[in-house]
Amino acid sequence: MSTKRKGRVTIPTDVDIVPETLEILEKWGGDALRDADGTEFPAELAEADAKIYKTYYTTRKDNAWAKANPDEVQQCYLMSAFVPALENGPLAIPLMKGLSDQLVEVNTRDSLSRWWEVIDRTTGEVVPYGEWDYDEETKSVIVHHPTRYHEYTASFLAYLIWDPVHMYNAVTNGWKDFEHQVTFDVRQPKTHAFSMRRLRQFIEEHPYVDVLRYTTFFHQFTLIFDELRREKYVDWYGYSASVSPYILEQFEAEVGYPFRPEYIIDQGYFNNQYRVPSKEYLDFMAFQRREVAKLAKEMVDITHEYGKEAMMFLGDHWIGTEPYMPEFKTIGLDAVVGSVGNGMTLRLISDIEGVKYREGRFLPYFFPDSFYEGADPVAMAKENWVTARRALLRKPIDRIGYGGYLKLALKFPDFVDYIAQVADEFREIYDRIQGAEPYCVARVGVLNSWGKARSWGSHMVHHALYQKSNYSYSGVIEALSGAPVDVHFLSFDDIKENPDVLKTLDVLINVGDADTAHTGGAVWEDPALVAAIRGFIAEGGGWIGVGEPSGHQYQGHFLQLANAMGVEKETGLTLGYDRYNWEEHKDHFLLEDGEPDFGESQRYIYALEGTTVLCQKEHELQMAAHEYGRGRTVYLTGLPYNALNARVLLRSILWSSSQEDKLHRWFSSNYHVDVHAYEGKGYYCVVNNTEEEQQTTVYCGDGSAAELTLEPNAIRWFDIQGKQ
């Protein structure tokens, strides 16, 4: 394994660094070159020994078309602020308040009565058109006879007159003197026909290109800016900018019930990640996925007709292409590329099926914010690589790559050297484990309202973005991304449709706040579902609940699995009950590596009688274990990602599925070190996830143990017989 490997690495280039690009191609073993926003591909490199990627912007960079066809500019649904009728007389609802007029323009072209909706939010009732109309001058909806002291909102359609990603890039980087790129809607008939011609022309004009990197297809995730051009709202999974009367009429025809703006607006929540999705919204998503897949396939087919590969960027205008849903495979893409911020985002890419290869764009970007004088891009790259490597060792992506301006990186020779090392390490890992089944101790289902559609992204508000009220939950997903378990994302609907799906799992995990999509909300009033889940546990399954799992006030409980978990939340309604079960049991299998960090934790949780209290703080429970029938449950208030917490999660999986005896198989006594075994391939590796040297005892699959010392960040490979 000492031969220098080559390939599987993509490098950004530019016209003014041709010789340097060739040098880096050699040094990093690169086999593909790409452009970046604001760079040009140098003709001299067309003949280099590398594939050439070119970004293709499906919905923008053609303002001539967009301006000639204003009726087919991409639209989005927006909701006004909540405006109270504080005085008698007509009420004006200014639509553009809090919105950038550079970003959106009110659509008055289509029927207001059909596509807009004014709602009395104090009663929840729709105000009929006629009782309100629109005043062009003030850009306000006027409610003629509002009920005094009620609050009103107006839902309306607007055109995206500046592509949100273009705006984001421009505002963030302070661009000057450029034209705002308008987003056109490829789904609509004229633009559809135009876009296919445009695509062919583009391919014909760039004969040296091997791979069309679609960025992306047709609809941008929700991204709104305010009057000060500050980000106002973002939802990486949001569908609100995928609408138009043209599309919505088709949707209506398909589902057979009348469309309402409220299906998208959703009281201003826009069916975001946390909302338990309505039937209508799920219908709309399914409709959009089918239509997007159909149209994307047309483009991919054209790409293939020219002998080129089609690669999709996982982000930006990616709405409708959820890669874990069945429609995705029908697009016929060759590849997917996405940004890798951590383990979850790596798995978000590497677990995708239905493409030939998957590429991860690693950090840092070669941008001035990371490559200024005195910066330490090596440290950033190291952290990014080591964090992602945990997940990579469970399921590798097929390629790695970088973005930005190569000339910035060249000023940091240490960085150039480090990436060469990463590239080699990646290739060795890939060569060894590609196609292998890593050893898994359990099949784990992450249960929420979204299921597969949000695989690995189940707690993301924006792509990999930190949220104070969220990291203590998303840490569970991050831990799973590198854990020796087989992870499935499933929805409550999956169980309702086929309760037998539970038979394929050892452990269910439910993580999040009450009455959100992460824990399910009112779904817990469904007796068949609740019985199926209780039955799963009682018949020997494991349940791990984090935060307010099964949280929904109903029939005497706040946590609907309170009795199964042996844990309840005090919301004030049971303060009259005395509680005596506070004694901690620290000598428990779950705590043998230490007590986890509970992050933001949870308030006012307590254990029922008979529950094993593991951790509590000032009479607020933090962790507990419980038996229920023949099954077991573990409760945690929160579990942000760190090495010890990942270990506690592994122990929870093993304990809850009554497999504690399997702990010392392919196991490292030191939780900063991971062991991954590929029994089919005949070897295993031991990985130090830290910047420090680590000592550990490594346990093989047969339980035999050996001491090992690992250099910082090292990965060491061994044959399963024990010889390196």
Next chain:
Amino acid sequence: MSTKRKGRVTIPTDVDIVPETLEILEKWGGDALRDADGTEFPAELAEADAKIYKTYYTTRKDNAWAKANPDEVQQCYLMSAFVPALENGPLAIPLMKGLSDQLVEVNTRDSLSRWWEVIDRTTGEVVPYGEWDYDEETKSVIVHHPTRYHEYTASFLAYLIWDPVHMYNAVTNGWKDFEHQVTFDVRQPKTHAFSMRRLRQFIEEHPYVDVLRYTTFFHQFTLIFDELRREKYVDWYGYSASVSPYILEQFEAEVGYPFRPEYIIDQGYFNNQYRVPSKEYLDFMAFQRREVAKLAKEMVDITHEYGKEAMMFLGDHWIGTEPYMPEFKTIGLDAVVGSVGNGMTLRLISDIEGVKYREGRFLPYFFPDSFYEGADPVAMAKENWVTARRALLRKPIDRIGYGGYLKLALKFPDFVDYIAQVADEFREIYDRIQGAEPYCVARVGVLNSWGKARSWGSHMVHHALYQKSNYSYSGVIEALSGAPVDVHFLSFDDIKENPDVLKTLDVLINVGDADTAHTGGAVWEDPALVAAIRGFIAEGGGWIGVGEPSGHQYQGHFLQLANAMGVEKETGLTLGYDRYNWEEHKDHFLLEDGEPDFGESQRYIYALEGTTVLCQKEHELQMAAHEYGRGRTVYLTGLPYNALNARVLLRSILWSSSQEDKLHRWFSSNYHVDVHAYEGKGYYCVVNNTEEEQQTTVYCGDGSAAELTLEPNAIRWFDIQGKQ
């Protein structure tokens, strides 16, 4: 004002301390003597210059009767645990699990099919009688064909075979060798007739008694013990031990709809303090109040017939006598006596109307837990007195008194001296302010689901008991008890019935957690109510919200007055929205005395645009001010009681009602010092509420100011012209 005052003080006595009692009567200026549980009144004192109180136990201390009439022993409703059907086949629900069999005995005398209820808590449906029955041997309800993995509860009637207060006293004090006193139900026909005879006989047998101290009337507040005789559940306002088929049939006849046990059981929440009360429960309370008042009046009439006074103890078997409800006055009581734990509990007594006098029992009790060798009962008494004095100066009780064993107190001469001083101070205060209207800056309404029924007790779980999740809210009520404002407790129903009630108020206060009776829950879906409250604010009223005021998820808001308060809570549903309003504005009228302690505070609160952020911590809002129409609102995450917080509440009241200019009237610059003015009487007092000397600037009603230094705990009186 230097003459030694006498009277208005009640002293406990016993057979073995006759001369000492006379000495203390003299020293403390006592004018009444009382027995205590476990003491005997000494015949020698019958002729002392003091009224004589004797406790009368209406519902117990006659086991002969109770045992001869087991059908009229007092009953209560109880609910079993939630029992899951984990296996196929019949499900046993053991009724006595978690219950003391010394306290309660299952009632199988009355019809099970009529008075019991088995509920499938997974569906919320009632299981019909016949599909379940009762197994006497195992004391279990057997559900014959439960749905597997559903959870079931059984609601049933039980007899109180040991009076809960007697049990509490016995268990707490480790009594041995005594008979458990059984509670009999005076409401039932035989016991009713017997009780009137018994009362007459008691009065006749105790001719020296002047005042019958009823402890209390007929129904004990809910107080349950478990198998280990530990307190299991307590609700000082709970009605669950006021039931019997005899009573419930009358209730049914009166309201005209069928009774269901669930009206009392309430999913196991027993309609406690925090539950938004159902219509049926309010009906039941009203029915009980009327019936209790009617029957209590019979006893009071008999008392009067014998020329004695009737005094009611505010506690124990007090259910149905809520002193702020209209029925109370019809009882015809002469007096009420209650325990004073703080300012709220003082006002709970002193604000009662419809009696001739009100007496407060001060702390500490002369019990061994406070009067052991090395104890400091003076410190306890001082804290109790100074805390209560704030409230006393707003509205005095008419008498003070002590309980327990006088001989214990006699061993602490410092204590005896201190109480003499307290008694003098009390009499001086009383003489000066009785009947006076203290100066008030505003009329403040505390708004919740209970209104008047829970006046001053609106956040009590048990009488004055600390709760971690509650003290940050009840602190508001404590602050109000001594604040220069006119306090009204009103319910949402009060506003619904007569929105004009809001015209009598300057400020509304709403304090508590979302979806509890303290904040109202689903009442915020009532458009007329919401409009009335918004209108109140918009037309110039003040609103102070603490915790999760108006908290109830509905139509795009978690806090239904979010727009009025300019504050919302992040429950996950709006994480996609960016928030920029975090800059604190510390130079605000509300913060001129300092930043309050927010206690347990609240998570994830944020300010809307345009709101004045006053305090935030790591991007979690703690305090904000906002204007809405012509009105103003103040939001606080919590406000436990302390001197600064009380001042912040006063400032909030003034600011929200646009009366900041009135701050420097009858005002002390030092918030450890209070100023109370009695303009009708022509004087005011300045009070030091601390153990330390305090310096302050005192502002009179005309704004004139003077410096003052006060001794620790001192109270100083001044004529309004400025001369002492």
